[in-house]
Amino acid sequence: MRAKLTPALVGRGLLYTFLGAWFAVSTVKQEPTRRLEWYRKFDPGGLLLPEWRFFAPHPGTHDNNVLYRDELADGELTPWKEITSAVPRKFRHIFWLPEHRVDKVIFDLAAEVSNTILDGKLESPEDIQLSLPYLFLLNHVTHNHPHDPRAIRTQFLIARSAGWDESEEPLIVFYSNLHPIKRTTVRPGVKVPT
Numbered sequence: 001m002r003a004k005l006t007p008a009l010v011g012r013g014l015l016y017t018f019l020g021a022w023f024a025v026s027t028v029k030q031e032p033t034r035r036l037e038w039y040r041k042f043d044p045g046g047l048l049l050p051e052w053r054f055f056a057p058h059p060g061t062h063d064n065n066v067l068y069r070d071e072l073a074d075g076e077l078t079p080w081k082e083i084t085s086a087v088p089r090k091f092r093h094i095f096w097l098p099e100h101r102v103d104k105v106i107f108d109l110a111a112e113v114s115n116t117i118l119d120g121k122l123e124s125p126e127d128i129q130l131s132l133p134y135l136f137l138l139n140h141v142t143h144n145h146p147h148d149p150r151a152i153r154t155q156f157l158i159a160r161s162a163g164w165d166e167s168e169e170p171l172i173v174f175y176s177n178l179h180p181i182k183r184t185t186v187r188p189g190v191k192v193p194t
Contacts, residue, residue: 004122022048022049024050025042026049026050028165029049029050029051030051033166041181049057060161062160062162062163063107063160063161063162063163064107064110064111064114064158064159064160064173065082065083065110065158065159065160065161065170066082066083066106066110066137066141066156066157066158067080067081067082067083067156067157067159068074068080068081068083068141068145068154068156068157069154069155070147070148070149070152070154070155070181071151071152071153071154071155071178072148072150072152073150073152078098078148078151080157081108081145083140083141083145083156084103105136106137106140109133109136109137109140110133110137110158112131112133113128113131113133113134113137113158113173113174114158114160114173114174115173116131116133117173118173128155128174129176129177134176137156137176138156138179141154141156142154142179142181142182147181151181152180152181153178153179153180153181154178154179154181155175155176155177155178155179156176157175157176158172158173158174159171159172159173159175160173
């Protein structure tokens with residue numbers, strides 16, 4: 001005896017067919033050599049089909065570290081300080097750690113500057129100073145980190161390290177030029193945001 005074809009049964013069959021096809025195409029999309037690109041015409045923006053190969057085929061093997069120092073009025077340079085907002089981890093950080101966003105942005109900007117320099121894509125070494133990643137890093141260093149009160153200029157560097165692997169020496173990828181630090185003068189009675 002055959003089951004009666006009801007709208008609910010047809011709907012369930014269509015849903016299962018759609019989900020099965022979606023799973024199959026999503027699985028094919030994970031093919032490591034990326035030779036199969038036919039699915040792009042169905043999902044050109046990559047919104048419907050998930051990407052499970054987060055870092056493949058080129059996983060990150062190095063950290064990009066940003067350090068800065070100041071030049072004092074007498075020409076003396078202060079020691080390098082690393083830019084980091086590392087905080088002691090707490091259980092809640094498994095679910096909520098908005099401070100990590102700043103670190104991620106700085107890491108990505110440093111990686112962009114490093115890759116541009118290491119790939120040799122610049123006509124002139126000074127061209128990097130006109131790039132948005134450089135300008136964002138300079139703005140961050142100048143305005144979001146403490147400077148010596150006697151400082152007149154600041155400079156940053158980008159170094160590439162192997163992270164926890166201390167057997168590999170860090171590689172200094174880039175030194176910025178020295179840039180003036182603008183001091184804001186505050187009129188009496190004006191509250192300065194902190």
